[in-house]
Amino acid sequence: MGIKGLTGLISEHAPNAIKEHEIKTLFGRKVAIDASMSIYQFLIAVRQRDGEMLTNDAGETTSHLMGFFYRTIRIVENGIKPAYVFDGKPPELKKGVLSKRFARREEAKEEGEEAKEVGTAEDVDRFSRRTVKVTRQHNEECVRLLKLMGIPVITAPSEAEAQCAELARGGKVYAAGSEDMDTLTFNAPILFRHLTFSEAKKQPISEINLKTALEGLDMDMSQFIDLCILLGCDYLEPIKGVGPKSALKLIREHGGLAGVVKHLRAKDAEKAAAAAAVASSESEDEDEPAPTSDVERPDDEEEGDNDAKGEEDAEMASGSEDEKPKKSKGKEKASSSNAKGKGKDSKPKVGGKGKGKGKGGVSMPEEWPWEEAKRLFEKPDVTPADQVELEWGNPDIDGLVQFLVTEKGFNEERVRKGAEKLQKFLNAKQQGRLDGFFAVKPKEKAEPAKKGGKGGKDEKGKKGTTKRKVRADFRVRVVLGCLMFPPTNQGEDNDSGSKSKKAKTSKK
Numbered sequence: 001m002g003i004k005g006l007t008g009l010i011s012e013h014a015p016n017a018i019k020e021h022e023i024k025t026l027f028g029r030k031v032a033i034d035a036s037m038s039i040y041q042f043l044i045a046v047r048q049r050d051g052e053m054l055t056n057d058a059g060e061t062t063s064h065l066m067g068f069f070y071r072t073i074r075i076v077e078n079g080i081k082p083a084y085v086f087d088g089k090p091p092e093l094k095k096g097v098l099s100k101r102f103a104r105r106e107e108a109k110e111e112g113e114e115a116k117e118v119g120t121a122e123d124v125d126r127f128s129r130r131t132v133k134v135t136r137q138h139n140e141e142c143v144r145l146l147k148l149m150g151i152p153v154i155t156a157p158s159e160a161e162a163q164c165a166e167l168a169r170g171g172k173v174y175a176a177g178s179e180d181m182d183t184l185t186f187n188a189p190i191l192f193r194h195l196t197f198s199e200a201k202k203q204p205i206s207e208i209n210l211k212t213a214l215e216g217l218d219m220d221m222s223q224f225i226d227l228c229i230l231l232g233c234d235y236l237e238p239i240k241g242v243g244p245k246s247a248l249k250l251i252r253e254h255g256g257l258a259g260v261v262k263h264l265r266a267k268d269a270e271k272a273a274a275a276a277a278v279a280s281s282e283s284e285d286e287d288e289p290a291p292t293s294d295v296e297r298p299d300d301e302e303e304g305d306n307d308a309k310g311e312e313d314a315e316m317a318s319g320s321e322d323e324k325p326k327k328s329k330g331k332e333k334a335s336s337s338n339a340k341g342k343g344k345d346s347k348p349k350v351g352g353k354g355k356g357k358g359k360g361g362v363s364m365p366e367e368w369p370w371e372e373a374k375r376l377f378e379k380p381d382v383t384p385a386d387q388v389e390l391e392w393g394n395p396d397i398d399g400l401v402q403f404l405v406t407e408k409g410f411n412e413e414r415v416r417k418g419a420e421k422l423q424k425f426l427n428a429k430q431q432g433r434l435d436g437f438f439a440v441k442p443k444e445k446a447e448p449a450k451k452g453g454k455g456g457k458d459e460k461g462k463k464g465t466t467k468r469k470v471r472a473d474f475r476v477r478v479v480l481g482c483l484m485f486p487p488t489n490q491g492e493d494n495d496s497g498s499k500s501k502k503a504k505t506s507k508k
Helices: 006-013 035-045 063-077 092-118 121-130 136-149 160-169 210-217 221-231 244-254 257-287 299-318 329-346 370-378 397-407 412-427 454-484 489-507
Strands: 018-021 030-034 081-086 153-155 175-177 190-193 205-209
Touching: 006 210, 006 221, 006 244, 030 035, 030 160, 035 063, 035 081, 035 136, 035 160, 063 081, 063 136, 063 412, 081 136, 081 160, 092 370, 136 153, 136 397, 160 175, 205 210, 210 221, 221 244, 221 257, 221 370, 244 257, 257 370, 397 412
Parallel strands: 030 081, 030 175, 081 153, 175 190
Antiparallel strands: 018 205, 190 205
């Protein structure tokens, strides 16, 4: 599920934390990819023209295998070395969320059956994608395929995103690759998104830097985890009525989730007390006889008032703009607000106060174990990075043909060509990246020049210093060039010959 609204908050408050790349610019990088998320993605995206999953002659699903084979080849062709991490046993706290997902999947199945009878093809396709479930067989087949391809495979003790983050922190890979933003909540220093997307989508790879994001949001890692839990994560449902902006505001005001929960609990207690007071006052009012409608307002008066309002509205609607008397802006606003007020009074809305928080406000669940969720993010069950060895080997071409062609019905020529590409690029020596030798610093914005007076002199002085720096840099480069490319032997022979001639002439 990921973290709801986190990408938008980072984009708004820490735009420098997100960079976009073409896949070819990421050559030389090693990436730990969340395989469980990739399987789900391929089962949804890799489909036939009629929207159904790819299957072989035996009716077995092959969408996940097709996705892994060709998308991995594309990644390797661009000089990236992927390692895939599969989910282990889910934490106990996640079982509640998983059961709700199962219930929603069952609802989608029922709606899908109805859509087949009375709905359109788009409805059927939409509901069929919502019923996708990753099975144990899908996992086992993908593990077998990747090992035959020579790609390292790791099964995490628990969450795959947490293991990817651990490998990135431990320096085994440059980044974690996943569509789930909670990979950052597990303290992944760099996150790549859209890495396994189809090339036809032309979606750039999104790189998110956690350190820069924390600086832009002005919070530490503990507060960031609190924010992610408050937004809604895989372990807890989000609090009703708390959106991304209000969540960030609450964390900043109260310093963390402990203060936020205390504040919201107090608000709920106040609401409960107020509701109890209203209920008791209503029960007391029921004992007194209610006044008749004739005393409050006679029927003929109400009808007359409504008729008069109706006539006025009809006249205003039929009258042209030229016939209307001119009013000042203030009066127009006042009259429009009064008209709106009358409209609201004449047609009261049943149940609710408009949109947003008015529909019920913030409601805190009775059971919301955020402390346990935070412990899972801070100390997840992972294999330490120093105990993991990542090795990329030669693909087993015969094994791939046996599995994909003989057992799954793939085209043999395409499989062999893909295996040859893997063999070529996995064995090729990777070109070193320049940022591995030099630290890339962001460009500093030049201060605007001051007009007139001393500012002009200062500007001239700056220009003079920059010119001197350029000359100095040029001299250094010349010296370095001479050191790197010393004079040839021919030149030395010429010099020695000229010296001997001078010596002879001097003797004469």
